[in-house]
Amino acid sequence: MQSPGHPSALQSFITDLSESPEYRDRIVHLREEAPRTARFARSAAPLSPILRRVLASRTIRRLWSHQARALDLARNGHDLLVTTGPASGKTLCYLLPLIEKLAAESNATALLLFPTKALSRDQQKTIEETLTAAGLDPAISGVCDGDTPGSLRRKICAQGQILVTNPDFLHAAILPHHSRWSRFLSRLRLLVVDEMHVYSGIFGAHTAQLMRRLLLVCLRYGARPQLVGLSATIGNPKGLAAALTGREFKLVAEDGSPRGKRTFVLLNPPRIRQTKRRSRRSANVEAMEIFTSLLRRGIPTITFSKARITAELIHYFAVEKLAKDAPAVARRISPYRGGLLPEERRKIEERLFSGDLLGVSTTRALELGIDVGGMDASVIVGYPGTLASFFQQAGRAGRRDRNSLVVLIGLDTPTNQYVLRHPDYLFARSMEEVVFDRENPCVLAGHLRCAAQELPVGVAEAPGFGRHARVALEVLEENRKVRRIDHHWYHAAGEIPQHEISLRDATDRNVIVTEASTGTVLGEVSKFDAPAVVHPEAIYIHRGETFRVLTLDLRKSIARVSREEVDYYTQSHGAEDVHHIDHLHREKPFGTGRACYGEVTAHYRIHLFEKIRFYSLDAVSRHGLDLPIYPIDTVACWIVPPEDVIREVFRLGLDPVSGLRGIGFLLRTLLPLFVTCETLDLSHSVGCLNAPWQAVFIWEHYPKGLGFTERGYEILDELILRAREVVRDCACADGCPLCVGKPLRPYTVLNPERGEGSIPSRLAALALLEGLVGDGTRLTEPDAGALTGTDDAAEIRLARTIRRHLERQREPDVLRPPPPGHPPGFAAPEEESVLGLTDAKRRGDRRREFTKKLGRLAAGRRRSGP
Amino acid sequence: MYPTRALRKRLEALTRAAKTPSVRRPDRVLEPKPVRYGRLLPKVGKRPPPPRRAAGVLADLVPGKEVVAPHGGSALLVRARSPLPLEPGPPIPERMLFFDIEATGLTALPLFLIGVMDRQGDELETRLYLARDYSEEAAVVSLFQREAAHAEHLVSFNGKSYDLPFIRSRAAYHLMEFDVDLPHTDLLHVSRKIWGKGLPNCRLGTLETMILGRPRTGDIPGAEIPEAYHAFVRTGDAADLARIMEHNRLDLVSLAYLLVLAG
Missing domain, CATH: 1.10.10 (Arc Repressor Mutant, subunit A)
Structure with missing residues (x-):
């Protein structure tokens, strides 16, 4: 193993970078954070010999102040929450109490919840080492998740004392069969919830209910476990922990770990074209250059980019570049991303941890607490969307008291350019709050x-x-x-x-990518992403090698690829839209137009792809794709401005469609201010099959919807006035990300390399809003029909929402176009006779019905055809 | 050409005539309900509560008596007697307990009926313990334990891997000690060994038809049992429940025949 770069290598790199004529103009902001010295503390009661053994094995002589405080609180029986920074030894904050409890009570058990499988595996290693060091049997701890074979599960169930798992497994496999786990649950003394900050939005709402169920079952077996929560720095740690678990936590936030000097560099790629879009040099190429020059100096570096393909591309280019003059370094870098096989991921993690790897090009996959060992520099391509995410990625660099460097390279998108122009957005803002709706x-x-x-x-x-x-x-x-x-x-x-109930919105059904000639499995892609990533003729990059996709079978969930050396990669283009309205639930006059709420089928489809040459990034050619539509059954709220307002906007010489898109975006970003949801839980689009073309839809991403948009429909008057205010008061010329601009998605399936489309027109949006609001008197009209605003009516509506939600769980995921010429109305209730059937059986029956009906339709068309 | 179209039309006309008028779900009826300010508000009418423990109906169809379980609670005990199998063979020992359960699902869902059977003199007595609703499951499990405490030997069909672990997990669910540890003859394993090769499968129904020569008619299919029980709890209509109990009793009697035949 080569020795890591000299400590001063980083400093000289920073000096060189800021002084080089090439980069001087690109650096828009340089900021240094002073180092912090370690603060040590003793626990109130002396450490037991077993804990001293654990610490000795990790060559720790003294505890940092936050670790000592966590131990004290745990010993006093408090539920505690640790929110210190990355690499501050948070793991010890739960390991020490855990070991002590096991030592004190030989048959005590502990449940450790991690949000992902990869994290569970990573932590299991640490736990086993700690147990061995403490002189306990490492076999009492086991990971139990979907990947664990049955025999091992039964063994852990019968005699395990430390169970490492994720919320999904707890929900679907442990709690339904809790009597099998009665031994474990009745002795549960400690419940650890790691990465608490990821439990936001719907996942958070689900997890909060799951926690309540878990604690109730424990109570039934006479156990009341102590809780230890770990979280990244967020705005509302105690509030989040209390909402998740229903308990009061003691907060340990003061970080006692040392930190070296940290330098932030914000880089803007130079302008190379005078066009409106894609005028700047590619941020990924820029990142690759910084990455390679850091590696050349022996500085361990981690690069975060947006998508799996960009992580692979940065790796690909970096290897090409280093292969000529520094082949030894080229062998010591690797890509790391989701979709690799678990063994492969673990191998990379091990190499990272041991220091064998000098550089890694990754996605958000490495953002959560997997131990990456000591990195000195972190290169972030594009602002990750939230501050918490940004500082998490930044914190992956800087081990203990060594100096570190964080380079943020702006993408050529409105949001990124805004961040680069206003560095205070990063450094002078308080952390976002993590919220979810407990009352959904x-x-x-x-x-x-x-x-x-x-x-x-x-x-x-x-x-x-x-x-x-x-x-x-x-x-x-x-x-x-x-x-x-x-x-x-x-x-x-x-x-x-x-x-029947999944805790996450994304399905865990995956498409397997296999090499056609040998049948070896290369990796997997989620079913939702598959059409975009492994459509026929796509180039699938796997650890720096290019494969061409031969076929994609979505029914069997297999993509077959073959190894091919090509000089281009592919970029797919798709769109999501509301396809049609299924059922109209509510409708009211609104301003000069009207507003509605109902069930819609949105769809998502990849329709073409481009071949893009490596290095030059020129689009070589475009090809159409014939892929099936991916339907999303959901709910939406929509506004229909009247025709004469639209005509008025035309007359002003503005583009009404652009304005409508702007309104959609605005409502979507404003709704989370009123309703507990995230902007990314929603989408917006204009027009659909059976609605007026000027209808602006705000729809939910969660299958079957969760009622955010119904709340939106109810408070539409406040929303629209706020929207008008924002549009009117914005200082931009004609649209910017602060008013009607399109948002940057933190984890998009598409490559933002190619730009994000045009910004909607602010003036058109303003004109439309003014026209729609009119004199502002008809914004709070009651619903058409009789269900008006009394408590009884609210309860009836609530019951109807839940009832329809239940009914829709019994509907299969197939695209059912509405019968032509029928205005959408209320859904007919399910027949009494089928209510006794299980959801799965009913879905199966109805899928068969639809298929039969489609077959008959097709046959009819063939007969009456040309 | 064969006049299929005409035939189909006739068939359609016939089925149309035979169709009974459909009944709307009562809970979807919008009843006007007066509220404050004198306005009329449609209120989703509630279904009238189903007659719970429609004792009359249940008592008519399956006469039994309520028994109190050792762990508290009570369940319904239905006794029946059947003749001993006539086939020559070793006599069935007195304290040999046959048992069979009916549950609302394959796993993780409650059971509602445990039938046991033993020899009383020169007759077989079946005792079926029924949970009249979900709250009586614990009593049924507890009563089974009392039965097992008097027994010396258990006999079942697939009970080693299904029935007994099922009861054990339900006992754990109700925080009951479960200490049934008796010699256990699983007739599924025995039958597989003796007749397995000559049969399409080794289900109890197949054995009854092809080995015992006692085919059943009018028996309730196993797949319908959970929903039939839920319907009984919901409506109190015990017609299907009576069929389930008869199904369970016949299962038990067949076990005795199988045991005698297998020696």
């Missing part, structure tokens, strides 16, 4: 089903799940999912509800 009725209904399967839910304890529990339970009873017997609600269906 659809999430609640799902988890009440699960809770009733796990234990009868007492009538008195039901409101603990959420405000709407009573209504939800009544609707569930009506749908034959639960039944009330005396003072308890019981599960009353022939299915295991946990298997």
Whole structure:
């Protein structure tokens, strides 16, 4: 192994960079953060010999102040939350209490929750080492998740004492069968929740309910585990932890670990064309150059880019570049991204940790707590979308007290350019708060089903799940999912509800990428991303080698590729849109137009791809694609401005479509200010198959929807006035990311390398909004129909939302175009006779019905054809 | 050409005539409900609560008596007697307990019926313990334990890998000690060994038809049992439940026949 770069190598690199004539103009901001010395502390009670053994094995002589405080709090029985920075030894904050509890009570158990499988594996290694050092049997700890073979699961279930798992496994495999885990759960003394900050949005809402269920089951077995939470720095750590678990936490935020001097460099690639789009040099190429020159000086570097393909491309270019003059270095870099096989990932992680790898080009996959060993520099391509994410990526560089360098390279997108112009946006803003909605009725209904399967839910304890529990339970009873017997609600269906309810919106069904000639599996791509990444003729880059995709079989979930040396990569283009309205739920006059809320089918489709030459990044050619439509059943709120307002905008010489898009974007970014959701939980589009062309849709990304847009429909008057205010008061000429501009998605499936389209017109949006609001008197009209604003009406609507949500879970994912000429109306309720069937059976039956009907339609068309 | 179209039309006309009028779901009826300010607000009418424990109906179809379980709670006990198998063979020992369960799912869902059977003199007595609703499951499990405490030997069909672990996990669910540790004859394994090669499969139904020569008619299919039980709890209509109990009793009696035949 080559010795790591000399400490001064980094400083000389920074000096060289800031003084080189080439880079002087590109550096828009340079900022140095002073080093911090370590603060040590002793725990109130002396360390037991077993803990001293653990610390000795890690060559730690003294505890940092936050570790000592965490230990003290844990010993006093408090639930505690540690939010110190990356690489501050947070792991010890839960390991020390864990070892102590195991030493004190030989059959105690502990449950460790990590949000991803990769993290579980990484932590399991650490835990095993610690157990060995403490003189305990390392085999008492095991990872249990979807990848664990059955025999091992049974062994952990029968005798394991430390269970490392993720929320999904806990939800779908442990809690439904909790009586099998009764030994484990009845002795549960410690529950560790790592990376608490990722539990935001819907995932957070689900996890909060899951925690409640877990703690109830534990209580049933007489256990009340102590909680230890770990989180990155966020705006509201205590609030988040309390919302997730329903307990009060003691906060350990003061970081006692040392840190070297940290230098932030914000770089803007030079302008090379005087065009509106893609005028700047590629940020990825820029990053690759910084990456290679850092590596040449022996400085260990990690590069974060947006997408899997960019991570691969940066690696590809860097290897090419280094192969000529520094082949030894070229062998010591690797890409790391999601979609690699687990063994492959683990091998890279090991090489990283041991210092064998000098550089790694990665995506967000390495942002969470996987131990990457000591990196000195972090190169970030494009602002990651949130401050928490940015500082997490920045924090991957800088081991202990060594100096570190963080380079942020701006993409040529409005948001990035804004960040580069206003560095205070990064350094003078407080961290984002992580929020989720605890009262979401659809999430609640799902988890009440699960809770009733796990234990009868007492009538008195039901409101603990959420405000709407009573209504939800009544609707569930009506749908034959639960039944009330005396003072308890019981599960009353022939299915295991946990298997019907997924905690995350993304499906975990993956498309396997295999090499056609040998059949070896190269990796996997999520089903949602598959059409964009492994469409036929796409170039799939795997660890720096190019493969051409021969076929993509979405039914069998297999993409076949063959190794081919090519000089281009491919970039697919797709769009998501509302395809049609299925059912109209609510409608009201709104300003001079009207507003609606209902069920829609959105769709997502990749329709063409470009071949782009390596290095020059010129588009060589474009090719159409014939891929199936990916339907998303969801709910939407939409506004229809009247025709004469549109005509007025035309007359002003403005583009109304651009204005409509701008309004859509604005409403979508403003809704999270009023309703607990994220901008990325929503999408916007204009027009659809059976709505007026000027309808602006705001729709939810979550399958079957979760009611954000219904809340949006209810507070539309506030939303629209706020939108008008923002558009009117913005100082830009005609559109910017602060008003109507298109957002930068933090993790997009597409490559932002190619620009993000045009910015909608602010003036057109303003004209439309003025026209729509009119004199502002008709913004709070009641719904058409009789369901107006009394409490009773609200409850009926709530019940209807939950009922439709349940009914839609019984619908298969197939694109069902509406019958032509029929205006959308309310859905007919399900027949009484089919209510007793399980959801899965009903979905299967209906899928067959649809297929048959489609077959008949096609046959009819053939007969009456030309 | 064969006049299929005409035939189909006739068939359609016939089926149309035979179709019974469909009934709307009562809970979707919009009933006007007076509220404050004198306005009429449509209110989704509630379905009238189903008659719970429609004792009359259940008592008519499956006469039994309520028994109190050792761990508290109560369940329904239904006794029945059947003649001993006539086939020559070793007599069935007195304290040999046959058992069979009916549950609402294959795993992780509650059971509602445990049937046991033993020889009482020169007859077989089946005792079926029924949970009349979900809250009585614990009592059923507890009553089974009391039965097992008096037994010396267990006999079941696939009970080693299904019935007994199922009861054990439900006992754990209800925080009950489960200490049934008796010699256990699993007739599925025995039958596989003796007749397995000559049969398409080794299900109890197949064995009854092809080995015992006692085919059943009108038996409730296993797949319909969970929903039938849920329907009974919901409506109190015990018609299907009676069929389930008969199904369970016949299962048990067949076990005795199989045991005698297998020696």
